[in-house]
Amino acid sequence: MAGKSNQEPGRRSGCPVSISLERFGDRWSLLIIRDMMVRGYRTFKQFKESGEGIATNILADRLNRLRAARIVATEPDEADGRKVIYRLTEKGIDLAPVILELLLWASKWEQTAAPCEVMQYIGANRQVVLEEVCRRWREGDPEPFLRPFSASGAGSGAKILGGNKKKRTKKGANV
Amino acid sequence: MAGKSNQEPGRRSGCPVSISLERFGDRWSLLIIRDMMVRGYRTFKQFKESGEGIATNILADRLNRLRAARIVATEPDEADGRKVIYRLTEKGIDLAPVILELLLWASKWEQTAAPCEVMQYIGANRQVVLEEVCRRWREGDPEPFLRPFSASGAGSGAKILGGNKKKRTKKGANV
DNA sequence: ACCTGTTGCTTGCAAATCGCAAGTTTGATT
DNA sequence: AATCAAACTTGCGATTTGCAAGCAACAGGT
Numbered sequence: 001m002a003g004k005s006n007q008e009p010g011r012r013s014g015c016p017v018s019i020s021l022e023r024f025g026d027r028w029s030l031l032i033i034r035d036m037m038v039r040g041y042r043t044f045k046q047f048k049e050s051g052e053g054i055a056t057n058i059l060a061d062r063l064n065r066l067r068a069a070r071i072v073a074t075e076p077d078e079a080d081g082r083k084v085i086y087r088l089t090e091k092g093i094d095l096a097p098v099i100l101e102l103l104l105w106a107s108k109w110e111q112t113a114a115p116c117e118v119m120q121y122i123g124a125n126r127q128v129v130l131e132e133v134c135r136r137w138r139e140g141d142p143e144p145f146l147r148p149f150s151a152s153g154a155g156s157g158a159k160i161l162g163g164n165k166k167k168r169t170k171k172g173a174n175v
Numbered sequence: 176m177a178g179k180s181n182q183e184p185g186r187r188s189g190c191p192v193s194i195s196l197e198r199f200g201d202r203w204s205l206l207i208i209r210d211m212m213v214r215g216y217r218t219f220k221q222f223k224e225s226g227e228g229i230a231t232n233i234l235a236d237r238l239n240r241l242r243a244a245r246i247v248a249t250e251p252d253e254a255d256g257r258k259v260i261y262r263l264t265e266k267g268i269d270l271a272p273v274i275l276e277l278l279l280w281a282s283k284w285e286q287t288a289a290p291c292e293v294m295q296y297i298g299a300n301r302q303v304v305l306e307e308v309c310r311r312w313r314e315g316d317p318e319p320f321l322r323p324f325s326a327s328g329a330g331s332g333a334k335i336l337g338g339n340k341k342k343r344t345k346k347g348a349n350v
Numbered sequence: 351a352c353c354t355g356t357t358g359c360t361t362g363c364a365a366a367t368c369g370c371a372a373g374t375t376t377g378a379t380t
Numbered sequence: 381a382a383t384c385a386a387a388c389t390t391g392c393g394a395t396t397t398g399c400a401a402g403c404a405a406c407a408g409g410t
Binding site: 043045048056057059060080082084 | 356357359360361
Binding site: 012013014015016017018019020021022023025026027030031034051052053091094095097098099101102103104105106107108109110112113114119148149150 | 187188189190191192193194195196197198200201202205206209226227228266269270272273274276277278279280281282283284285287288289294323324325
């Protein structure tokens with residue numbers, strides 16, 4: 001092991017944190033991953049209209065980078081030849097704990113649109129939540145786990161969590 | 176609760192993930208936080224020479240942003256009036272789970288300079304590790320928890336973890 | 351076959367940000 | 381006083397971003 005450096009060309013350091021940031025350390029990448037992971041989004045158009053207002057050139061660039069890093073994979077839509085389906089790979093769904101901790105940190109320390117009860121549930125049941133997110137990914141369940149938080153009316157916290165936490169009786173409306 | 180929007184001016188969305196990225200969603204902020212959290216760095220010079228090669232203007236800017244977000248706080252050095260001591264606030268040390276998950280993800284999926292045994296230990300003992308990091312912060316213990324991973328020789332995994340995991344018998348050499 | 355709308359991009363360009371080198375300022379050392 | 385060091389700031393060219401527009405491939409209706 002003496003001669004061989006662990007460092008790839010162009011890499012700033014071998015620190016794992018640094019490499020993570022090299023992959024998705026920007027304003028948009030993790031938002032796209034969040035959309036795929038918890039909202040069930042799969043197409044360019046869905047990401048574009050996701051609410052944060054990403055420009056289409058940036059979106060295309062980020063999807064390409066994530067694909068190059070094998071965090072997402074693409075396939076053509078069987079039903080509609082115009083569409084491209086973007087999916088998280090296993091490497092991508094493995095970012096669920098990162099997203100989860102970002103979610104919990106901001107809920108605790110910043111003023112957000114996320115209802116407290118839901119965040120408290122998630123914070124107290126990390127493992128259950130992660131397993132549910134992972135299950136949906138494995139089974140290709142398109143049902144969003146968390147709906148986008150409304151910016152104005154944060155009152156109705158009950159209908160944020162998609163599906164049923166314990167048993168999942170049936171699916172809700174799609175879209 | 177109807178009238179008041181949760182959204183601050185200039186904010187892209189009320190989603191906690193988005194707000195987190197607004198605070199530290201760039202190439203450098205989390206590296207600085209990592210340096211403070213696990214390496215015990217506290218001064219401008221230490222961050223600058225941290226190994227990733229950050230430019231001084233960017234470093235100054237990021238430290239200011241993090242201070243404005245109350246993730247770090249500053250105080251003058253008692254012993255040397257030129258120096259400024261940067262410390263994580265409670266809000267800042269609360270980012271430990273985020274850093275930890277970034278570390279574990281890249282260790283699992285990318286080629287890094289981090290020794291496998293250490294990462295396996297950390298992955299299997301998240302809670303213990305987090306508590307130790309937090310303890311060091313609370314007690315102002317300047318002993319680094321993780322030393323910078325050497326890019327070339329990754330052989331000596333035994334001396335990466337600073338101090339003793341169970342009881343901490345005594346401190347090792349500093350830097 | 352033709353027309354219209356949709357989807358997933360690409361292109362052009364101005365504005366913001368970054369990265370590097372070189373100062374400047376304040377305080378410690380000699 | 382002279383020198384050095386730490387923490388920034390400033391200038392400037394290069395890169396990246398944001399916004400608008402354009403475009404090719406496809407779908408659906410007539």
